[in-house]
Amino acid sequence: MRKVKDVYIFVFFILLVFSTQAQAGQVRVSVAKSMSNLYTSLIKNFQEQHPDVKIVPNFASSGALAKQIEQGAPADIYVSANPKWMTHLIEKGKIKTDTKKIFAHNALVFVGKSSTDAHSMDDLQKMRRVALGSPSSVPAGQYARQAMDKAGIYNEMLKKGQLVMAKDVRQALIYADRGETDGAFVYKTDAMLAISAKILFDVPLDLYSQVTYPVAMTKESNGNVDAKRFYDYIVSEAAHPEMIRLGFTLP
Numbered sequence: 001m002r003k004v005k006d007v008y009i010f011v012f013f014i015l016l017v018f019s020t021q022a023q024a025g026q027v028r029v030s031v032a033k034s035m036s037n038l039y040t041s042l043i044k045n046f047q048e049q050h051p052d053v054k055i056v057p058n059f060a061s062s063g064a065l066a067k068q069i070e071q072g073a074p075a076d077i078y079v080s081a082n083p084k085w086m087t088h089l090i091e092k093g094k095i096k097t098d099t100k101k102i103f104a105h106n107a108l109v110f111v112g113k114s115s116t117d118a119h120s121m122d123d124l125q126k127m128r129r130v131a132l133g134s135p136s137s138v139p140a141g142q143y144a145r146q147a148m149d150k151a152g153i154y155n156e157m158l159k160k161g162q163l164v165m166a167k168d169v170r171q172a173l174i175y176a177d178r179g180e181t182d183g184a185f186v187y188k189t190d191a192m193l194a195i196s197a198k199i200l201f202d203v204p205l206d207l208y209s210q211v212t213y214p215v216a217m218t219k220e221s222n223g224n225v226d227a228k229r230f231y232d233y234i235v236s237e238a239a240h241p242e243m244i245r246l247g248f249t250l251p
Helices: 002-023 031-050 062-070 083-091 121-126 137-152 154-159 169-177 225-234 235-244
Strands: 027-033 053-060 078-080 103-107 109-110 130-133 163-166 183-187 198-202 211-217
Touching: 027 031, 027 225, 031 053, 031 225, 031 235, 053 062, 053 235, 062 078, 062 083, 078 225, 083 137, 083 211, 103 225, 109 137, 109 169, 121 137, 121 154, 130 137, 130 169, 137 154, 137 169, 137 183, 154 163, 163 169, 169 183, 211 225, 225 235
Parallel strands: 027 053, 027 078, 130 163, 130 183
Antiparallel strands: 078 211, 103 211, 109 183, 109 198
């Protein structure tokens, strides 16, 4: 009977070891959708140097990601498209505050077909449909609403049904690129990905807060050496050439 018990203990130990090994070398990264192209590239570059490490990205709006992490979704690193959601997770005790850094900056633009008659914020009320990320969860949408509020046009356009709320900034870009809306508020880096749409005008910088991307490791990353290695890489100068190539501004 004792031998059978010893066998069970041995099997349990082996399974535990293999389970631990299966998790080793895995880094889970929750990244704002507007940085999906950049992080896909950074992950590829990192894994070429560290083939033993598996980076698992999760791209979505900053608010959606923050809510997932708050509710217990696995994440070792979080990259937000504005400080608000990072602050939210810090207040919830989910972030290692000593790892919080400003990762990059961006700018807001208005895109649409070349035939669209929009050259400034003053022209937007003439549009039939304008897309933006939902301000409740999408930072690009929050910046857009901030700019429209300062221009005194947001509430009126909302009441008239002129605003189309997108789940994230990339969806807003798609609406404008396909001509499903007259235009859309997106980041300058997203506008570079458009097929048909082009930048119609830059949103004046004095109408919205500086677009800032904070990055930090989560408390769940404790003990994950590979997560620390990837974090050190993305906040180092080694990541700068790719950031610049894709249109981001260095902090």
